[in-house]
Amino acid sequence: MSKVIAVLGDDISTDHIYPGRFMATVLPSETPQYCFADMTELNAALKAGRFPAGSFIVAGSNFGCGSSREQAASTINGYGLIVVARSFARIFLQNAVNLGLQLIICPRIEANEGDDIELKADILLNKTTGKSYEIVPLPKLRQAIMEAGGLVAYTRKLVKARLDQS
Amino acid sequence: MPMTLSEKILARASGLKFVNAGDVVEPKVDLAMSHENAALVLHQFKEIYNGLNTEPKVWDPGRIAIIFDHRIPAESSKTATNQKRVRDFIASQGITKFHDIRGDEGGICHQILPENGYVRPGSVVVGTDSHTTTHGALGAFAFGIGATEMASVWALGNALNIEVPMTIKVVIDGQLSPHVSAKDVILFLIGLIKADGANYRALEFHGSTIRTMSTSSRLVLCNMAVEAGATVGIVPPDSETARYLREEAGVSDQLWLESPDIDAVYDRVVSIDAATLAPQIACPHTVDHVKSVTDVEGKRVDQIVIGSCTNGRLDDLAAAARLLKSRKVHDRTRMLVFPASWKIYKEAMDLGYLKDLMEAGAVVMNPGCGCCLGVHQGALGDGEVALSTTNRNFKGRMGNPTAEVYLCSPEVAAASAIRGAISDPREI
Numbered sequence: 001m002s003k004v005i006a007v008l009g010d011d012i013s014t015d016h017i018y019p020g021r022f023m024a025t026v027l028p029s030e031t032p033q034y035c036f037a038d039m040t041e042l043n044a045a046l047k048a049g050r051f052p053a054g055s056f057i058v059a060g061s062n063f064g065c066g067s068s069r070e071q072a073a074s075t076i077n078g079y080g081l082i083v084v085a086r087s088f089a090r091i092f093l094q095n096a097v098n099l100g101l102q103l104i105i106c107p108r109i110e111a112n113e114g115d116d117i118e119l120k121a122d123i124l125l126n127k128t129t130g131k132s133y134e135i136v137p138l139p140k141l142r143q144a145i146m147e148a149g150g151l152v153a154y155t156r157k158l159v160k161a162r163l164d165q166s
Numbered sequence: 167m168p169m170t171l172s173e174k175i176l177a178r179a180s181g182l183k184f185v186n187a188g189d190v191v192e193p194k195v196d197l198a199m200s201h202e203n204a205a206l207v208l209h210q211f212k213e214i215y216n217g218l219n220t221e222p223k224v225w226d227p228g229r230i231a232i233i234f235d236h237r238i239p240a241e242s243s244k245t246a247t248n249q250k251r252v253r254d255f256i257a258s259q260g261i262t263k264f265h266d267i268r269g270d271e272g273g274i275c276h277q278i279l280p281e282n283g284y285v286r287p288g289s290v291v292v293g294t295d296s297h298t299t300t301h302g303a304l305g306a307f308a309f310g311i312g313a314t315e316m317a318s319v320w321a322l323g324n325a326l327n328i329e330v331p332m333t334i335k336v337v338i339d340g341q342l343s344p345h346v347s348a349k350d351v352i353l354f355l356i357g358l359i360k361a362d363g364a365n366y367r368a369l370e371f372h373g374s375t376i377r378t379m380s381t382s383s384r385l386v387l388c389n390m391a392v393e394a395g396a397t398v399g400i401v402p403p404d405s406e407t408a409r410y411l412r413e414e415a416g417v418s419d420q421l422w423l424e425s426p427d428i429d430a431v432y433d434r435v436v437s438i439d440a441a442t443l444a445p446q447i448a449c450p451h452t453v454d455h456v457k458s459v460t461d462v463e464g465k466r467v468d469q470i471v472i473g474s475c476t477n478g479r480l481d482d483l484a485a486a487a488r489l490l491k492s493r494k495v496h497d498r499t500r501m502l503v504f505p506a507s508w509k510i511y512k513e514a515m516d517l518g519y520l521k522d523l524m525e526a527g528a529v530v531m532n533p534g535c536g537c538c539l540g541v542h543q544g545a546l547g548d549g550e551v552a553l554s555t556t557n558r559n560f561k562g563r564m565g566n567p568t569a570e571v572y573l574c575s576p577e578v579a580a581a582s583a584i585r586g587a588i589s590d591p592r593e594i
Contacts, residue, residue, distance in 0.1 A: 011361050011452050015560040019567075020539035024237065024244045026206035026313075038567040062362035065395065066560060067539070068296040070206060070312040090366050090397055091296055095312035141190055141327040152213045155318040155326075160218055162322075 001127060002054045002082070004115045006042055010060035014067040014092065018075045028099065031071045032078030046079055053080025058111045060085065064092025070099065077101040084109050084117075084124065097142045098151035105136040168427035170333040171400050172368040175307040179290045187332040187431070193307075196289035197263075198319045199231040201275050201535075203294050205248035208255050210317035224259050225323035231263035231284055232256060233275040236535045238267040241542040273507025273533040276300040276389060276475035280381070281507055283415035287403035288422030292319055297475055297557065299391045303384035304411070305403030305422075310392060331397045332433035333368040333426075334359075338375040340441035345591040347485070348383035349477060349555065349575035351375070351438065352390045353446035357456025359436060365395030367433060370426060375440040376401060381410035382479045389476045390557050393453040402426060445590060448573035451561040459578055465588040467572075468550040470495070472579050473504025473531070474538045477555035480510050480517075482576040487519035489580035489594060495527035496586025502537060502544050503530045528583070540565030553588060555579050 008016075022034040036042045045051065057076070063085035064072060073095040076083060084104040088096070096103050106124050111117065115128035125132045138146070148154040167184045169177065177185040179193035200207050215222040224230055232252065240246035256264045263284060265272045272278070276297055279285050287305030291298060294316045301308035311325070319325060338351060356363075369391045376384070384401045391399025401407075403423045411417040445459040472478070472486050483505060495501045503523055505511040511533060514520050520530050536542025538556040545565030546552055552564055552571045559571035572588065581591035 013558075013560040015539075015558070015562050019562050019565075020541050021545075021565050023203075023539070023541055024242055024248070026203065026248065027209060038562050062365065062395065065361055066296065066558060068294055068298075068310040068312055069203070070314060073312070087362065087365065089362070089395055091310050091312060094315065098312060098314045139190075139327075139329065145327070151314050151318055151326075152210055155214050155321055156216070156218065159214060159321050163218065163220060 001118045005055045008059040014072040017072040028074035031075040035075040061087045065089040100150040168429040170430040171426040189330045197291045199293035202236045204252045206313040207316045210314045224320045227260040233265040235274045237542045274475045277506035283417040299399045300389040302388040302400035331368045335432040335435045338373040338438045348386040350446040361454040362395045369396045369399045450570040467553045469552040470501040470583045471554035474556040476557045478506030483514045483519045486576045486580040487522040490526035491522040495583045499586040501528040
């Protein structure tokens with residue numbers, strides 16, 4: 001069981017998550033400092049380590065719309081957060097899978113800041129309101145990348161197989 | 167089995183006779199494009215080879231394009247160092263399609279690719295930039311990916327686990343009114359279907375308006391397809407595509423000029439009557455918050471931006487120059503012009519457009535993306551209002567979360583520059 005640390009609306013863009021002016025910073029280890037940089041309270045709380053890994057961000061539809069910048073996924077991943085949204089934009093979802101950021105597609109999710117949430121196999125239980133919500137699973141092949149620990153590890157296996165063949 | 171254009175391209179690139187929407191394929195990549203974020207691609211590429219006891223080697227140095235455009239000239243030593251790393255890598259791998267900051271060939275990636283004939287109809291193009299959808303204007307299946315996914319493409323030469331998208335057929339018929347252009351069409355469409363209306367879908371453009379449109383205008387449509395969430399925007403290649411490639415891009419070899427099958431299965435059909443469209447404006451802070459220019463007329467503007475990968479082509483600069491010739495940019499407004507490439511810059515110079523723009527008070531900048539995404543050149547002050555021909559108006563987009571960005575066509579931008587407030591070009 002973990003807490004919802006922020007509830008965001010629809011169409012949260014990659015500019016909200018990781019503003020363009022910090023794009024000169026690229027390495028996953030360096031990006032977390034700018035997570036939600038323009039939401040100053042959330043950014044400060046994250047940097048102060050006020051939220052344990054496994055805490056939830058809850059959003060509406062089309063979370064991560066906009067840029068292909070991978071920093072938007074690595075910056076959240078740096079805090080070990082889980083993002084629950086009604087839907088995710090395509091490139092952001094793919095980047096999240098590739099980097100091992102945990103996303104949950106939950107088309108009817110309703111939650112408030114501070115609610116306790118528990119993740120079960122295919123449902124999300126909001127313990128504070130007592131309501132439960134169905135989860136849409138990620139496509140199987142994306143699960144395989146997640147299970148490999150991300151796309152770098154997954155591709156490394158494929159490259160190794162090719163090298164072994166030749 | 168009938169197929170949409172996207173299905174035909176993905177089938178061909180995956181070595182299959184047929185594919186259907188929903189199938190998962192691993193298409194061969196014809197062109198893999200990145201810009202300054204090649205620095206991160208490079209980092210992840212080396213990570214892939216970590217522990218494999220072999221030197222990292224890209225699959226095909228002739229199919230990788232790297233164009234520096236987001237932060238040129240470098241705005242910081244950090245960027246300069248990243249660019250230096252990428253240049254060294256390009257030299258060591260023998261990558262040939264590299265466009266550095268150079269006045270004789272450089273520019274914005276989504277202009278450099280078409281301009282140099284790097285994009286062919288029927289090809290699969292991936293780019294570490296969401297606006298890679300632009301290249302669908304030439305009949306390519308072109309989509310944005312992240313840096314780690316690009317590192318995987320560099321290593322393998324194919325994209326992994328691509329779900330064949332369902333296609334939305336967009337039919338646009340009728341003649342556009344004077345002062346109404348492709349930008350107004352795509353803004354209207356995004357306002358109609360909304361920011362996630364084409365999420366995980368292909369947008370395939372049809373109709374008499376499209377058939378009579380120049381490639382330059384088709385590039386505008388496909389550029390912004392991603393603002394409705396689309397994986398790709400695509401125009402079936404035709405005689406105009408062939409003309410552009412031969413006459414403007416120097417392509418002489420055989421072209422793949424396939425059409426989608428007449429009985430292809432579409433997710434849905436969206437029809438637009440082009441003749442009824444007025445100039446459009448996307449209001450803050452989402453691209454789908456679209457209104458007719460008449461509904462926002464008079465809104466005071468601090469900065470006007472014309473250019474970028476969306477509307478920085480020769481016809482865009484010509485339209486702006488026509489309106490601004492012998493007129494002045496209002497003294498409370500500043501105007502920045504970013505041609506999409508140095509080739510366009512030079513042509514606009516030779517044709518006198520840049521002179522007209524400068525004499526009106528505009529500042530002609532070097533081709534580049536920086537202002538559009540708030541990383542370089544032209545950031546906004548607290549509470550300022552910008553009117554821009556670029557493609558995004560998210561909060562903070564132009565470098566200041568308290569500022570407002572409105573999006574429009576070059577003609578609306580030029581008309582508004584004269585009055586210092588949002589104006590209808592039909593009234594100038």
